[in-house]
Amino acid sequence: MRPIQLVILLVAVGAAAGAGLIATRIGTHAPEAPQQVAAQPATPPMDLEDVLVASKDIGIGKNVDVENLVWKPWPKDGLNEGYIQRTSQPDAVSELKGMLVRNPILAGEPIRKAKLVRSDRGFLSAVLPEGMRAVAVRVNAASTAGGFILPEDRVDILLVRQKDANEAVAETILTDIRILAIDQSVQQTGDDKQPSMVAQNTATLELTPDQTELVTQAQQIGSISLALRPLVDNDQPAARQRKPTGVAVVKFGVVSRVTAQQAP
Template sequence: MLRPLILIVALVAGGGAAWIAAQNTGPASDPVAETPAPAATERTAVLVAAQDVPRGDQVAAGAMKWLDWPADAVPATFIERTARPEALNQLSGRYAARPLAAGEPISEAALSMHPNGFLAATLAPGKRAVAINVNAQSTAGGFILPNDRVDVLHTVKASRESEGRTASSRTLLKGVRVLAIDQTTEDTESGTVLGKTATLELTERQVEVVTAAETTGTLSLSLRPLDATPAEASMEIEAPVRTIRVRRGTVIEDVEIN
């Protein structure tokens, strides 16, 4: 009886030893490749508005702050801390030339040295501001607001001598920015502004054309959709329609020429 028991124990012990040996001599598992850590993005700091600042308000030092920013995404107009470490104190006390939103990067063009002259501060380089007479009908029922883009149309009535000829209109300018309607220079909560004048941002040559056109007819503004807003370079003066007056006996007729 003792011998069979010893034999069984020996067989179990031998099988266990063989199993352990097989585990230790089995094929080695492939090493797991380590995922390389992503490269750290270089950071910098740019000057931003720490709070909302209305147009015309004085910008104190507490209204600005440095904000962490990706170094490879800093436009030239941003004020970078590494380039101008004293900018926060240097620009403190200036006036907001336009509304500033909290967190918005601040550029030199957004701040004015003087409390007045805000309209001049918002003009793009080389541009002029000129006002034209308007009414509700010529401003899309009052839905044209500051900062909208419009086309400027010139309408001329037929002369008394021109029999059978009606008024004619042509587009003088395209993609012009509206600076103000009367004294309103910002969007209104009502979404409409009814005024008697519209101030436009034009080049010096465009000012001359618009001023001359207003003396010979009426000007109207045609509102452009947002998705059709052109870049500044696309604003151009279309060639005016030239006419000559032809007399045939007692009949006087205006003929358009190219």
């Protein structure tokens, strides 16, 4: 055997012996103990209570029924005393069936009896605040902002009357009046057959007793028009404090002016 071959053989044997020794040491080395992980405190379960909610939007004057009521779990710490709970009123769905909604209820909103009224008691009288009156006035599309005035809108009331044979005058007699209802119909107009709301004969207003007398008198003198107010005015009470001018009445040649107090 040549010397070079002997050297290569000795090197290979030495490398194999070294690899075996390393493998033996690794196999006999004790495994490290697993690292302990601090246990996280468990989140306490949330206390829930079934509450009756609207399963879809329910508009003013609509009936509540099985189709638009549903029980939903609600956190107990977020319960309101007006909410209807299953534990205290398990038959609430059948008990409330047929009642009318006096204020809009949104989908997912808890049902409260303060927003409902029994249909046999008269809806309009139920939605009227204490001390107020509901008064109907004659209107048409031209006198109701083109028919775009809807219930819950707020308007100014204008009286249009003949000053003489050649001149008519208009004056604002009341401001910031709430619309309770308005007589409308849906008509198909144009080739595209798009429906439009058209005012018909009457609008029902929420008035104080003094305002009721004023508006009734104004209808005998001339015609009534309603001017729609922007929603932003509802958040600016100071903008609604303009004193109404009232109605000028001529009796036995003497001109007097009748005014009414604003609703609170």
